[in-house]
Amino acid sequence: MREVAVIGIGQSVFGKLPQRNVVELGRESVWTALKDANMSPKDVQFAYVSRLYDAMVTGQTILKEVGIREMEIVNVENACAGGSTALLGVWRNIALGVYDIGIAIGVESMTTSPIASKLIPPAKEDLEGQLGMTMPALFALMARRHMEEYGTTVEQFARVSVKNHHHGCLNPFSQYQKEFTVEDILSSRMICDPITLLQCCPNTDGAAAVIMCPMDIARRYTSKPIKVAACVLKSGNYAYLQDDITFCPTDYKAAMEAYEMAGLGPDDLDVVELHDAFAPEEIFRYEELGLCNRGEGAQLLNSGATELGGRIPVNPSGGLLSMGHPLSASGVRVVVEIARQLRGEAEARQVANAKTGLAHMMGGAVAGLDVGAVGIQILTA
């Protein structure tokens, strides 16, 4: 397998942008990534493009707007891990020597989708969805159970949101740009007890793009190639094998596989971007990614370790809570953000001397599985 490098990154502004369609958002991310890689559109040999809602040949409709045509374009869907799936397709084709230069794109326009201003619906015919399961309900059940098992409090969940909104204020791409207190978070409208509105990520429009090539030619395009040390995609396991709903075994196994592939461990990480669709979730993911022991997620948060300036800053971008969550874009966006950090280009939200980072995205609620899919990448400067 060849060593693969990230050589170009691009992102649209994130927000509620109903006047800007999927093609415009996608085009902005692709054009920015091409400029970032000092690359002509004709250098791109293949693309993997992810979109969830109302998708049909999304990649072609975006790429024709930058002069890219007549090549291999694969359109993929994998719920919130769709962007991770696009990245895997590009990374593996380059690692195996099939192609040299490829682009992964994630894009979503939630405000113009059929589910605009609604909750993300369960899959049709999903038994639990029919019986009242929703995304907030799923995470509320996990949150309640974490409180019961480990004594975690609603104030601790709220502190995740306070932290990520603080980070988001330092990020010009973030949808929210506002500080909140624990009291603000807890007194916002109840969505699904114990989760309040400001513990939920907003519905968001946006796109992100990443260009990769073999490391041995990366310096033709950039002075700061970022190595993809691990790229893992894993589908969920049966929920009946899960001993505790607050700990997703598939997420844990995907992380362990990524560490093994990279030859690194959680202690080697300088920065993490992870799936925080609901504030309590970030605490569960600390435990699954091995940032702390099982059951100690709230203590890790309390210690300040995961804030900017702490030992292992998590979601310095503001995360999904503050950035917003254009579903298929988020898996690509977290890699854009980690690459920025490792290049030292994250400005006000820069993690000092960041050399190794982990990007994580997961999604898809299916009755009977612990998760739909998990995507994890480890990048090194």
Add this chain to the structure above:
Amino acid sequence: MAERVPIREGTFIESAKGGILLANRCKSCGQTFFPKSSICFNCFSEDMEEMELSRIGKLYSFATAYMPSVHFQPPYTVGMVEMPEGMRVFGPLKIQEGERERLRVGMEMEVIIEKLWEEGETEVIGYKFKPVIS
């Protein structure tokens, strides 16, 4: 009278004692499944036998939703109940006035069968859990 249809065939029965959930068990390795599985996901055996679950389990977690779902208007409460046979079952909770604040993880819940929602002239029935009144 409205026609009553189950939310999913073969997931429950209404007995004289009350609602009973139908699971199945692999005759080869003993793994149990709810809802029933056509094969064993552990050992891939097709030799499965139906079993009735106990009528009472323990509340594993719960949440009250203030946003609508596919079929329910808020507020409504859902939960996961741990059955003595070892599985966790998700479903709506039937809560009397004032009972919501008294829900606790670990309390006993019993299976009931009743209307979930209506579709024109049809009533869709299914399982819910309600606190055991002691």
